[in-house]
Amino acid sequence: MSQRIKPTEAELEILQILWEQGPSTVRAVNERLRERREVGYTTTLKLMQIMAEKGLVDRDTSQRTHVYRAAVGEEETQRALLRRFMDVAFRGSATRLVMQLLGGGQTTPEELQAIKEMIERAERREGEKGDGGRE
Amino acid sequence: MSQRIKPTEAELEILQILWEQGPSTVRAVNERLRERREVGYTTTLKLMQIMAEKGLVDRDTSQRTHVYRAAVGEEETQRALLRRFMDVAFRGSATRLVMQLLGGGQTTPEELQAIKEMIERAERREGEKGDGGRE
């Protein structure tokens, strides 16, 4: 299901902006992109039009200036991307991935602490499995 | 430095095979690829030739049948890929990435345990850093 979500890198960059600042015009998105690198306005426009075709974004065309919003959830997308990335880069091993993350010095002590707490929570969830905790 | 390592997806697939089974001929790599999908022999050959040009692999051409081996380390490459992926998909946040990994039900209890141990080790390392710890 969510395996159909496969934005390209440029598309993901735009999704990030839409997730972060909510529904936006092409101009607003392009300006954010420009903070990081040179991008032509029509380049951004075209990409967003393609994304609309693919169903990655919805757009409100009731006004002349269209407003786009992400049509796929941030978490859902991250889950799909992570699954794929873990498979291709770490042969599917979550352990190796985390090992690299922690060993590679890419985490602050605060992040380590936060991650540790998450592990404990995840362990508790595992332990309870079966009694149907619903959402 | 290691930011120069940027294999494409098909290239990464080949690197995985070379890392896993060591120096290999084009035929051997192609056969492994074929276990998962249709790939022509010359397609694999060409890719590996390009990889040799890029410096991703080395090859021994002393025999008629060339033998290729990975010229970039598995960990080094994973580190570079992970850094990039974390930035683009998780806005640079290791915490969010791990959250998704643990919350997404993509980890077995065994992996959880292994990960927890790694965290503790990483914490000890961090702790030593500040007060000039003994090794």
Add this chain to the structure above:
DNA sequence: ATCTTTTTACGAAAAATTTCGTAAAAAAGC
């Protein structure tokens, strides 16, 4: 020796992704 198979080299086609030029429509400014 001749024919077949295996391998490399090379180039280019095919596919996917990214970029942008140009035009037309709508809105805004004067």
Add this chain to the structure above:
DNA sequence: GCTTTTTTACGAAATTTTTCGTAAAAAGAT
């Protein structure tokens, strides 16, 4: 009203990645 600016639509060029056809060389088989 007329000009300038902003926006969308569209198509195509440019770039990157993947795939494969063809040829030539080397090795092996008969």
